[in-house]
Amino acid sequence: MPTCGSEPCTPLTMMPAPGVQFTSPPVGDVNLDGDHNDSPLRFRAVDNVLGLASPPGLAEWELVQELMVALGDEPATAKEAKCVKEWREAMLEEMASIEHNKTWSLVDLPGGHHMIGLKWVFKLKRDEHRDISKYKARLIAKGYIQRQGIDYEEVFTPIARIESVRVFLAVVACWCWVVHHMDVKSAFLNGELAEEVYVAQPPGFITAEHKRKALYGLKQAPRAWNAKLHASLQELGFARSSCEHGLYTCGVKQSRLVVGIYIDDLIIMGESCKEIGAFKEEMKALFRMSDLGALTYYLCIEVRQGWRGIELSQAVYARKVLEKAGMGAYKPYITPMETRLKLSKHSTSPAVDAIEYRCLIGSLRYLVNTRPDLAFAVGYLSRFMEDPRQEHMAGIKHLLRYVTGTVDYGLVYARSNAEPGLVGYSDSDMRSTSGIIFFLDSNPKQRVVALSSCEAKYIACALAACHGVWLGRLLADVQGAKSSPPTLKMDNYKHIDTKFHCIRECVDNGAVRLAYAGTQEQLVDILTKALEKDRFRKLRELIGVTKLK
Numbered sequence: 035m036p037t038c039g040s041e042p043c044t045p046l047t048m049m050p051a052p053g054v055q056f057t058s059p060p061v062g063d064v065n066l067d068g069d070h071n072d073s074p075l076r077f078r079a080v081d082n083v084l085g086l087a088s089p090p091g092l093a094e095w096e097l098v099q100e101l102m103v104a105l106g107d108e109p110a111t112a113k114e115a116k117c118v119k120e121w122r123e124a125m126l127e128e129m130a131s132i133e134h135n136k137t138w139s140l141v142d143l144p145g146g147h148h149m150i151g152l153k154w155v156f157k158l159k160r161d162e163h164r165d166i167s168k169y170k171a172r173l174i175a176k177g178y179i180q181r182q183g184i185d186y187e188e189v190f191t192p193i194a195r196i197e198s199v200r201v202f203l204a205v206v207a208c209w210c211w212v213v214h215h216m217d218v219k220s221a222f223l224n225g226e227l228a229e230e231v232y233v234a235q236p237p238g239f240i241t242a243e244h245k246r247k248a249l250y251g252l253k254q255a256p257r258a259w260n261a262k263l264h265a266s267l268q269e270l271g272f273a274r275s276s277c278e279h280g281l282y283t284c285g286v287k288q289s290r291l292v293v294g295i296y297i298d299d300l301i302i303m304g305e306s307c308k309e310i311g312a313f314k315e316e317m318k319a320l321f322r323m324s325d326l327g328a329l330t331y332y333l334c335i336e337v338r339q340g341w342r343g344i345e346l347s348q349a350v351y352a353r354k355v356l357e358k359a360g361m362g363a364y365k366p367y368i369t370p371m372e373t374r375l376k377l378s379k380h381s382t383s384p385a386v387d388a389i390e391y392r393c394l395i396g397s398l399r400y401l402v403n404t405r406p407d408l409a410f411a412v413g414y415l416s417r418f419m420e421d422p423r424q425e426h427m428a429g430i431k432h433l434l435r436y437v438t439g440t441v442d443y444g445l446v447y448a449r450s451n452a453e454p455g456l457v458g459y460s461d462s463d464m465r466s467t468s469g470i471i472f473f474l475d476s477n478p479k480q481r482v483v484a485l486s487s488c489e490a491k492y493i494a495c496a497l498a499a500c501h502g503v504w505l506g507r508l509l510a511d512v513q514g515a516k517s518s519p520p521t522l523k524m525d526n527y528k529h530i531d532t533k534f535h536c537i538r539e540c541v542d543n544g545a546v547r548l549a550y551a552g553t554q555e556q557l558v559d560i561l562t563k564a565l566e567k568d569r570f571r572k573l574r575e576l577i578g579v580t581k582l583k
Contacts (some may be wrong), residue, residue: 112154115171121156124171129236131220131322132173143232150185150252151176152236162331164350173236177253186229186254194280194294196403198508199301199332200346200445202281202294205512206303207343207447214302214310215329218263219322221298225258256297263295266320270313275511277504285309286514301329335404336444338582345582346404347444352437355397359434366439367432368571370411371564377414381423391422394430401437404444406471407574408433409561442583456505456520459558460498469561470498471577472505472520498522499546522546523556 115121132138143149152175159168180186194202206213218224231252264274267282272293275281282293289309294301300317304310317323329337338345356362398412411433418426458472502520510516559565560573 108156108158110156115154115156120169121171124156124169125154125173128171128173128220131223134322135220135223137223138233141232147230147232150179150231150233152233154236162336162350164354175231175233175252175255177255180231180253182253185231186252189253189257191256191260191297192279193296194278194301196333198278198281199294199296200403201505201508202292202301202303202512203337203344203346204447205292205509208450209305210449211303211305212307212310213329213337213339213344214314215326215332216300216302216314216317217324217326218298218300219324221263221321222252222255222259224321225255225260225262227252227254227258229254259298260295267293270316275508277507277511281508281511283511283514290514292512296333299332301332334400341449343446343448345444345446347442347582348401348404349442349444349582352401352441355394355401356434356438356441358397359394359431361431361434361438364431364435364438367435368439368567369565370408370433370436371414371429372432373564373566375429375564377418377426377429379418379421381425383423383425386422386424386427388419388422391427391430392419394434395419398430398433398437405440405579406445406577407440407443407560407570407579408437410469410563411436414564440581442581443579444582445578446580446582447578455518456502456509458498458502458520458522459556460522461556461558461562468498469558470501471558471561472502502546519546 109115109118109121112125115125152173155172155174157170157172158166159170161167203213205211267274270284272282272284272291275283280295282295284291284293285304288305290304291309291313292303293313294303302310302313314323314325318325328339331337334348334351336345336347336349338347353362395412395416398408399416402409402412411429415426415429415433456472458470460468460470499522502522506520557573557576560570560577565573
């Protein structure tokens with residue numbers, strides 16, 4: 035039986051099956067009722083009549099279980115969760131984790147303090163095929179009632195950005211490394227709180243708590259966990275990157291390990307499987323860990339490691355977006371956007387649901403992480419989220435129909451033994467839309483590292499130079515050695531105004547090198563304008579987006 039502090043908790047119990055006995059009821063027919071007289075009443079236990087069949091109360095309860103499991107529903111309350119065996123087990127597992135980490139102790143609420151409520155949150159964890167892999171129950175604090183300066187001070191915690199993760203995976207492919215994945219169980223319960231926080235009893239368990247460690251839902255919980263993880267990695271000999279605080283490195287050459295952190299997910303990269311295995315054992319000695327083996331799924335991104343290299347895809351996520359939008363059965367389009375499409379913020383066409391429009395834009399923005407061919411269209415349509423009209427929604431539907439035909443496309447980072455170096459392309463259109471693409475090594479057909487498209491205040495070359503310098507520093511941290519300055523290719527130098535002198539300073543300091551790229555060689559056109567189908571297909575292939583299945 036789980037305990038909370040020094041007192042035992044009341045365990046969650048199954049809904050009791052009612053004790054049922056039956057008698058034959060009258061049916062309303064005089065002849066039948068006359069022949070079937072139950073006076074005096076003769077009660078029978080249901081098992082004596084129907085064998086081992088479940089009584090009606092239990093049968094209904096079992097049906098609720100089966101329906102929730104079959105539909106994959108996530109219960110909204112603890113009462114609903116108690117109807118399903120898997121969720122009850124998940125709740126007990128969460129309570130066991132809280133006790134294992136000595137998260138709270140039993141005390142009376144001191145005068146002058148207020149309590150923070152708790153609630154259960156339930157989440158189905160799914161794999162890359164959308165199959166249920168785990169029933170996860172979290173007991174979280176209602177942190178929204180916390181007061182800054184009283185209940186908490188600082189809340190920020192660093193994570194590895196998705197651009198950095200792409201850099202990691204590109205390096206892994208280029209150097210023929212391997213990448214593994216681990217997850218910290220109940221990570222926030224390991225963080226040490228600087229403040230005293232009092233919470234009410236958790237639903238389904240009878241106790242009172244005095245928190246010694248962090249709990250999910252508290253505003254300072256992520257920071258407390260990150261501080262604990264940072265200190266632990268330092269003890270193991272890892273150093274934090276100065277340009278990416280979600281990146282840690284250790285060792286040199288064959289023994290070098292690189293660890294990327296996203297809250298409680300650890301991506302571990304290295305040449306030696308032996309070194310990776312040793313690191314895993316060290317982490318298991320410090321925390322309760324789930325060893326997920328070779329990286330296959332990360333933040334809705336499917337990762338496939340093979341002889342060809344590393345493939346990144348969001349096919350399952352893309353299908354989910356199409357299903358949500360009701361666009362999965364439409365005939366696909368060849369390009370994501372009409373070539374000469376001009377939309378206005380002052381359109382007189384009828385208004386559409388702004389919330390639906392913004393939800394679709396947000397979903398498509400995340401898809402750009404492995405689909406740079408969508409970047410320009412998504413960025414352009416994002417300009418109209420404040421007051422979307424029918425013509426803007428038509429643009430989104432056009433884009434979704436393009437996704438329908440390219441749902442299995444993704445990025446490929448090819449295997450190579452070459453020393454990685456950065457080559458960037460930069461350009462902008464006449465309306466201040468800037469685009470940047472950086473490649474690892476000099477072969478743009480194989481290894482795309484980082485990409486960005488935005489409506490910029492700065493001209494494209496200055497933006498690219500700043501991004502290139504950051505990527506160069508990040509690459510040096512991953513390699514453990516100073517890397518050569520990135521080469522930045524553009525088709526026109528005349529627009530480098532004195533007010534954008536940072537690009538000149540970068541060249542003078544040797545941080546970047548400039549090179550000329552002809553108009554037809556300018557790969558970044560796919561990020562700055564809508565192209566006709568032949569050129570779009572050509573550039574899509576050149577930037578590394580290809581069909582994976």
